[in-house]
Amino acid sequence: MxxxxxxxxxxxxxxxxxxxxxxxxxxxxxxxLFKQESLYQRIEVFENxxxxxxxxxxxxxxxxxxxxxxxxxxxxxxxxxxxxSAHHLLVIGGGxxxxxxxxxxxxxxxxxxxxxDPLVIEVSQEYFPxxxxxxxxxxxxxxxxxxxxxxxxxxxxxxxxxxDSSDPVGPSAWLHEKDxxxxxxxxxxxxxxxxxxxxxxxxxxxxxxxKNDFLKSLFKIVSFYMSPVPTYPGGSWAFVYLxxxxxxxxxxxxxxxxxxxxxxxxxxAAFSLPEFFKNKLDESGHDKARM
Ligand code: SAM
Numbered sequence: 001m002x003x004x005x006x007x008x009x010x011x012x013x014x015x016x017x018x019x020x021x022x023x024x025x026x027x028x029x030x031x032x033l034f035k036q037e038s039l040y041q042r043i044e045v046f047e048n049x050x051x052x053x054x055x056x057x058x059x060x061x062x063x064x065x066x067x068x069x070x071x072x073x074x075x076x077x078x079x080x081x082x083x084x085s086a087h088h089l090l091v092i093g094g095g096x097x098x099x100x101x102x103x104x105x106x107x108x109x110x111x112x113x114x115x116x117d118p119l120v121i122e123v124s125q126e127y128f129p130x131x132x133x134x135x136x137x138x139x140x141x142x143x144x145x146x147x148x149x150x151x152x153x154x155x156x157x158x159x160x161x162x163x164d165s166s167d168p169v170g171p172s173a174w175l176h177e178k179d180x181x182x183x184x185x186x187x188x189x190x191x192x193x194x195x196x197x198x199x200x201x202x203x204x205x206x207x208x209x210x211k212n213d214f215l216k217s218l219f220k221i222v223s224f225y226m227s228p229v230p231t232y233p234g235g236s237w238a239f240v241y242l243x244x245x246x247x248x249x250x251x252x253x254x255x256x257x258x259x260x261x262x263x264x265x266x267x268x269a270a271f272s273l274p275e276f277f278k279n280k281l282d283e284s285g286h287d288k289a290r291m
Contacts, residue, residue: 015046015054017061019203019233025061027054033127038119040171045127051231053127055096057120057166067230068098068131071197073262074227074239074270076102077255079160079193081267082246084253086159088112090187092147092175094164095120097132103162104134105256112141112158114150116171148174157189163196168207176207178214181242185218194219194242201226202234205280211240212281220244224277225270227261238277 013029031047044056052065063071076099080086087109091099095115103111113135115121121142124132135142143150147165161184168176181194188194199207208224215222219242229237241248248271255262273281 013046015044015056015059017056017059017233019200025231025233027051034123036119038117040117041166043117043119043123045123054231055123055128058170060167061231062166063096063098063128063131064231065128068096069260070227070229071232071237072098072102073259074225074229074237075099075162075164075195075197077259077262078225078239078241078248078267078270079162079195080106081251081253081255081264082248083160083191083193086193088156088158090114090156090158090161092150092161092163092165093172094162096124096128097121097135099162099164100137100140101131101134104137104139105258108139110139110141111137112143112156114143114145114147116144116146118144146171148180151180151183151187154187156187157192158187159189159192161188161192161194163194165197167199176211178218181215182218191245192243193246196240196242198224198238198240200233201236201238201274201277204233205277208238208277209280209283215240215242218242221247223248223271224273224281226273226277227270241271 014026015029016024016026018024027048029046030049034045036043041058046054048054054064055062089103089108089111091113094100094113095117100111100113163175165175166172174180198211221243223241225239226236228235251264
């Protein structure tokens with residue numbers, strides 16, 4: 001598979017991500033670096049004056065040079081703050097390497113990263129080397145597979161499992177379903193934690209509510225938390241923390257040095273949800289009207 005480079009300066013080219021039919025986010029493209037259809041999705045990389053390099057999958061922002069740390073630090077560090085002794089980890093998705101980079105700040109023994117699309121890894125190694133270098137770390141086991149098939153076949157158990165999937169469309173759709181989380185639980189150690197990206201609290205509380213309802217039937221502890229992510233729809237993102245034994249606010253560890261967003265105060269604040277979020281989760285079937 002060869003990488004085709006296209007470096008023409010196309011002055012006024014603009015990339016737009018629609019969050020609804022009438023609004024969204026735009027980027028002026030300073031340099032178009034890569035665009036190709038893989039077996040699973042359209043992969044695109046361009047340069048923007050403010051956000052630097054931007055990775056799109058199927059026209060949706062996955063990560064940008066300027067704000068990736070918000071998302072990756074908030075996906076990874078909350079679990080380590082309450083389970084600092086974690087040794088063996090599983091990441092499903094995450095082919096850009098951002099979550100792995102945060103995980104390898106800790107003295108873990110092994111991280112198994114299961115990514116469906118090898119072209120995402122190649123593109124990240126070419127255009128996001130500061131994120132993807134850790135894919136070559138001796139503690140990293142890279143598995144090119146559908147996360148669904150991997151968890152159905154494996155009999156391994158993990159201390160922390162991070163679901164760094166894309167949106168619930170295309171190859172990633174199944175990674176947001178009950179069956180996936182039910183099978184995933186069998187890959188978790190008794191004292192284990194699962195963290196997963198859970199979508200836009202501003203635009204998709206309906207999906208977060210649906211997830212909350214089925215996750216509560218699978219796990220004793222289901223806690224959503226939030227973080228700003230400037231280039232994600234609505235500028236903020238939800239994550240979900242799942243465990244049967246480890247409480248999310250029982251801090252036992254301390255974050256590594258060099259982080260740019262996460263700290264123990266942010267951790268506590270992130271699990272304090274706004275009223276609209278709590279109301280939606282508490283909503284029973286009949287009062288559908290609210291956000
Ligand atoms: N932070 C991003 C977000 O929240 O939208 C996710 C970034 S990461 C690049 C998403 C990765 O999940 C992509 O590389 C994609 O190829 C991978 N992926 C999608 N479906 C998958 C599946 N079924 N199994 C494994 N990896 C999958």
